[in-house]
Amino acid sequence: xxxxxLKDGVMHAEDVPLPRIADEVGTPVYVYSRATLERHARVFRxxxxxxxxxxxxxxxxxxxxxxxxxxxxxxxxxxDCVSIGEVRRALAAGMAPEMIVFSGVGKTRxxxxxxxxxxxxxxxxxxxxxxxxxxxxxxxxxxxxxxxxRINPDVxxxxxxxxxxxxxxxxxxxPIDQAGQIFGKLAHSPGVNMRGVAVHIGSQLADIAPxxxxxxxxxxxxxxxxxxxxxxxxxxxxxxxxxxxxxxxxLPPPADYGAMVARVxxxxxxxxxxxxxxxxxxxxxxxxxxxxxxxxxxxxxFVIVDAAMNxxxxxxxxxxxxxxxxxxxxxxxxxxxxVGPICETGDTFAMGRTCDELASGELAVFRTAGAYGxxxxxSYNSRGFVAEVLVDGDKFxxxxxxxxxxxxxxxxxVPDWLA
Ligand SMILES: *Cc1c(COP(=O)(O)O)cnc(C)c1O
Numbered sequence: 001x002x003x004x005x006l007k008d009g010v011m012h013a014e015d016v017p018l019p020r021i022a023d024e025v026g027t028p029v030y031v032y033s034r035a036t037l038e039r040h041a042r043v044f045r046x047x048x049x050x051x052x053x054x055x056x057x058x059x060x061x062x063x064x065x066x067x068x069x070x071x072x073x074x075x076x077x078x079x080d081c082v083s084i085g086e087v088r089r090a091l092a093a094g095m096a097p098e099m100i101v102f103s104g105v106g107k108t109r110x111x112x113x114x115x116x117x118x119x120x121x122x123x124x125x126x127x128x129x130x131x132x133x134x135x136x137x138x139x140x141x142x143x144x145x146x147x148x149x150r151i152n153p154d155v156x157x158x159x160x161x162x163x164x165x166x167x168x169x170x171x172x173x174x175p176i177d178q179a180g181q182i183f184g185k186l187a188h189s190p191g192v193n194m195r196g197v198a199v200h201i202g203s204q205l206a207d208i209a210p211x212x213x214x215x216x217x218x219x220x221x222x223x224x225x226x227x228x229x230x231x232x233x234x235x236x237x238x239x240x241x242x243x244x245x246x247x248x249x250x251l252p253p254p255a256d257y258g259a260m261v262a263r264v265x266x267x268x269x270x271x272x273x274x275x276x277x278x279x280x281x282x283x284x285x286x287x288x289x290x291x292x293x294x295x296x297x298x299x300x301x302f303v304i305v306d307a308a309m310n311x312x313x314x315x316x317x318x319x320x321x322x323x324x325x326x327x328x329x330x331x332x333x334x335x336x337x338x339v340g341p342i343c344e345t346g347d348t349f350a351m352g353r354t355c356d357e358l359a360s361g362e363l364a365v366f367r368t369a370g371a372y373g374x375x376x377x378x379s380y381n382s383r384g385f386v387a388e389v390l391v392d393g394d395k396f397x398x399x400x401x402x403x404x405x406x407x408x409x410x411x412x413x414v415p416d417w418l419a
Contacts, residue, residue: 002283003033003391004367011327011365015394018288018327022363025387025398027290028307030374032063032399034071034392036284037370041075044276047258053271055121057101059239060086062277062371063285067390067399069093072280078121080239080275084111087118097121101236101273103150103200105171112137116145122273124198124236126150126173128182135191148196148236148273149186151179151221153214157202157240160318166201166214173199179221180228187230194230196270197221200238203278208252208260211240215264222268236273237261243282245321245368254279278371285370287312287386288327292341293360300351301336303358308340309347310380312366312373316346324349326356327363334358342381374400379408 057080078099079090097119152173187194289307314320334357338349388400
């Protein structure tokens, strides 16, 4: 459920009509709803009521906007970060360092030492090599890093290949059949406290069965690690729950996920960590755009909007579907190709899509753009970075300024020897 709906024929975010935001901030612009973020955070937390000891760490990469992080911090969320930049954002949003998990397959030595200095709660290490390096860094600083070893459980998440992370040939984690041996080696290194294991098999999962298989494998691993004398106190179950992108799509509700987790993990006796991203932020945001013009096409007309693949990359990257609708729909529908202005055929949001009839100058939204939206933006075609707005009831604030192409050019220089 979200708080983007028509009121008197005009789409609102909570109580703010979207045309007001377009007038004041311009388009394209991401619009997030605080009430929706809070609702999703609450529903996810309540789904895990059956889990006594837990940390919910929002996957910052899904939506790193400071104001969004602040909303979630106030809901008691920590953060799952995959770069030191994300760690700094989580801290800036007021998240306690001990509620921050540092994941990522390529953390640099500088990131590891900065993470230690900042007091990060847990490092999820993704290889023996990283573990050895972290142990060295920590020892040289006279510190001990609390660590979980990320396991690749060799489970097919059944999602898009580019966001699947738990198959044997993916780059993430260590193979489950080598986990015991690697864990044992690292556990002997001063500098690291090997206290747990972690898993994350992919994103936009439409089915919780692969998660259950992965968690069961992890449970067996915990038993065997304990059998080998290791003290396992933390298990990180990652993120991955999918959200509906289409109007008629049914996805497993967080309550089913929570019940499955409670059942599978009931005898583990550990603190569980969760890393939800998309399920919290996805439907809490839309990308508001204006139609530049409608161009005749061979089969269907092209609705050319002022948003493009640099603002919302998912359709170009994964062929992802985003529901597209008019902000002030009439009764008529059209079948159109919805495209951005960028000089790539990939800059196509949808082909042959049936949608509200739209004309030049009218506003429309791409729904479910709150996760993996603005965060993936680039400045391709010198288009600058899109602005972001957070709505709260009948008020709104710009929570990220538009960075125009000129500001980006200001960071560039022609060297003297070329001038
Ligand atoms: C991306 C990612 C997540 C979040 O995934 P969602 O599908 O957005 O829930 C969680 N953990 C790790 C390690 C990730 O890389």
